[in-house]
Each structure stands twice: as C-alpha cells, then as structure tokens.
Amino acid sequence: MARQPSPARVLTTTVAAWIVGFLIFFPILWMVLTSFKTELEAFSTPPSFLFFHWTTENYAAVQGRSDYVHHAINSIVIAGGSTLIAMLIAIPAAWSMAFAPSPRTRDILLWMLSTKMMPPVGVLVPIYLIYRNFGLLDSRVGLVAVLCLGNLPIVVWMLFTYFKEIPKDILEAARMDGATIGKELVYVLTPMAVPGIASTLLLNFILAWNEAFWTLNLSTSQAAPLTVFIASYSSPEGLFWAKLSAASTLAIAPILVLGWFSQRQLVRGLTFGAVK
C-alpha cells in the first residue's frame, strides 16, 4: 500500500524539481534564444530574454558563411557509417556470446571492455602517423574506421546484455520442432532482438555524433564533422555569438531529439549493464 503524499508536499517537490530542471536546461535554452537575436542584441547588456527583435538571419548566414550542410553531411556519414559497420561486426559476436557461450566468453567480454578504457591520447601519435602515411588525415573513411573501432566494445556489450535477456526456452522449443540454425535466426531470434539492436544503434550514433577527440585531431575541413565546425568558432575573429548559437542549435537539435528517446538505453549502454 503506497501512501499518498500530501498535496502540499507534491506542490513543494514539483516546484523544486521544475526549478532544478529549468536551471540545468537553461544554457541550452539561452543558446537557442540567442540564435534568434541580432549580433548586437546577442552581445548587449542587460540581456533581453524574450522581447528582442526575433530574426532567422543567423541561420541563413551560417550556411552562407561556412557551408553548414557540408559538415552536417560529414557528421551523418561518419556517425552513421561507423555505427553501421560496428553493428555488422558486433551482432554476430554478441549473438554467439549470448547463445553459445564458451568458458572463455566472460574473459573475452571483459577484455573488450578494457580496450574501451584505454585513453585515446595514448595511441594518438601512432594513429596520427599511420593516417598521415596512408593519406587518411581529413578523410571520412579514416574517421569512420577510428570511431567504429573506438565504439565497438560498447556496441558488443550493449547487444550482449540485450541478447542475454531473450529467453533460451524459445530456442529449445524451436530446435525441438526441427528448426535449423538459419531458420532459428530468421524467425525466432531476429524479431526478439530488434528492439535491442535499435537501441544500440541509436545510442552509438549519438556517441559518434558527439565524439570530439579523434574528429578534432584527425580532420580539419574536407571531412570535418559538426564538432570540428563548431570548434572553428573559438577563434577570436569568430566571435559572432548569434551565429555561433545558430550553428550550435542546428548541430545539437537532431541529436537532442534522438537522445531523449534513448534515455533508458543510455544508462544500460554506458554502465556496461552494471546498472539497469
């Protein structure tokens, strides 16, 4: 029997929670508001919160000045490509570890996890030199490869935790009915595995989209995704707050929406199943 909290208490906690939520969200809100101001208003003190001259000129200017679309396409290709390839490598591996575990499965999983803990800066020098020698610097292929390998351990782990939850009895039943491994895969496992695969795909796309170590170090212009494009606003001559805000809003809006859908998976993916 759950006790009903008193109305006064609900009111207090509600108000407190909304204030906290608003404060945490505020920098993003402020950025979005600034993106609709003129450069002059964006910089003015005291700041105007809502009663300014709303304009969308910054959004047009961002595209005109720096070819936003080019970098957005790079982001999509790099985040999407690296995620898809990682899935192709990881699905068979996670499937076999979840359904045909060997005595070594646990060690392999933990070893994979440990590769994720290697700081990228530890291998920056060799990767940079290899890329330079093979002409992979500032190339989409190069970034797809490095992000794919960097996220592979998380992909395998997430898929593994999902696949493990598929009841084994169903497989036994299918086998009793004489299903071959191929049929088992197509008719029994796939439908049950789709939600887990979709969540994994989503979270890793987000992680790859926001990755800002390899992208900053290995790309400059041609292959530069949005992380690098935004970083170009850090130069002193790029001190255009309204345009910075407009570019930033465009860069994070799609991922914020995807991210909100993947809250639950976030916990699971980033704690390697240690918290569910």
Add this chain to the structure above:
Amino acid sequence: MATEQTRGLGRILIAPAVIALFVWMIVPLVMTIYFSTLDYNLLNPGSESFVGLENYFYFLTDPAFLASLQNTLVLVGSVLAITVVVGTLVALLLDQAVIGRSIVRLMVIAPFFVMPTVSALVWKNLLMHPVSGLFAWIATSLGLRPIDWFAEAPLLAIILIVAWQWLPFATLILLTALQSLDEEQKEAAEMDGARAFSTFFHITLQHLARPITVVILIETIFLQTVFAEIYVTTGGGPGLQTTNIAFLIYSQALIQFDVGTASAGGLVAVVLANIVAFFLVRIVGRNLEA
C-alpha cells in the same frame, strides 16, 4: 545445450570483433612503446635514434607533467564531487511525487547530448564572458564584481562546464537505481518506526552505494581524457593552468611534433587509466556472474 556445431560457429562469429579490437589495441600500443624509446621529432625527419628510457625521464621530470597531473586530479576530483553530490540530490528530488516528472527529466538529461565543443563555447561566451556574459550581468545586478572566468579561475571554469555535461549521467543512473529500490522495503522500515533520516541513511544510501561506485569509475575513465572543452576554450592556458595530461600529450605530439616524448606520455596516461579500469572491470565482472 551448446553443441559442437554451434560452438564452432560461435568462434567464427566472434572472430571479426576480437581481431578488429586486437589490432586496434595492440598495433598502436606497440608503436607507442617503440616510439617512446626514440629521439624522434617530426620537424626533424630521418634523425631518429634509440635513446632508451630518456623520454620517460624527460616527460616525468618536466614541470609541465607535474602541473598537468595536478590539474587532471583537481579536474577529475572536483567534477566527480559535484556530479555525485548534486546528482544524488537531483535524483532524490525527481524520485518524489513530481507533476510532469518526465518533462523535468528531459530537461535534466539534455546537457549530456550536447557535443563538447558546443557546450564549451556556449558557456565560455554566452554565460562566462566577463562583460557581456549572463553571469557578469547577474553579478553586476547583485552589486558584485563580475568574474573574468577564463583569466581569474580558468580551471574552475572548465570544471563547471564539464560538471554540467556529466551531471545528467550521474543523475540518470542514480535515478534509475532509486526507482528500482523496492517501495515496500522503505515502507517496512517506516513501519518499524524508522525516522525519515535513518531510512535514508540505512536503506537508500546503502542501495545507492553500488551505482555511485559505477558512476565514479566510469566518469573517472572519461574525465581523465577531457580534451575538446580545453581545446576550444583555453588551449591549456593561461600558462599551464588548464593543461591536463591528455592536452599536454596532444600539444607535445601535434604542436611540438615531439613524437618520442608524446609517446612516453601516452603510455603514462594508459597506465594511469588502467589503475581505474582494473577496479571497474572487477565490479562489472562480478555483476556478470549474477
């Protein structure tokens, strides 16, 4: 029952992932170890020579290393303290009866999805700018002197930005853990006459001990390699005030092109990360058996 057939198939299926990760980990690591024993500068090609452990000696005795180690520890420690303490409080608040909780939760989680370069530049300019930033305006309105964040307290500024980015992670994990705490357990304790305070300390905090450990370990791994936030705001400066180990190695490698020293530094970073990773892998491994 896994048959011989499925086991053989299992090995084939797992092979690409294992080989890919093995190559990804071993090849660069071996190269890093090899480079770390060379006197090798990209600006001076063709003059590489074996110098043994000299690079390590040079890296570890460089005053920049001690400064950056200290900055790394302060950065990691402060962000951990802020995110765990504030995250626990926010999670406890959101675990109460709140009207519109799912919307509040969305607002709290949002910063985690903002790419590091965006959060760093938005904070640096829109909020922390000493003249036109919002914080400066708030300080002036309250009759205080505005802080020139990146000149007077650059490391603190970085800490605040990074803490804002990681607060949602801590909150979300702790909230998930709280929601799995059995309501009945709490009520049983209250029936036994336990006061709210002791319920909190004995049951809730105990229940949160493991997720808090997980948060600390995972954040430590990622916070050791904070890079983009420093790269776009301070560039490690002023002086070395915001240079952490990751940024120090980056600047040795790609600004000074000193491959030998940067490689030695890279291995030092790997060793430091492994100390934390060791504990995390043990906790996760224990969980795997359950």
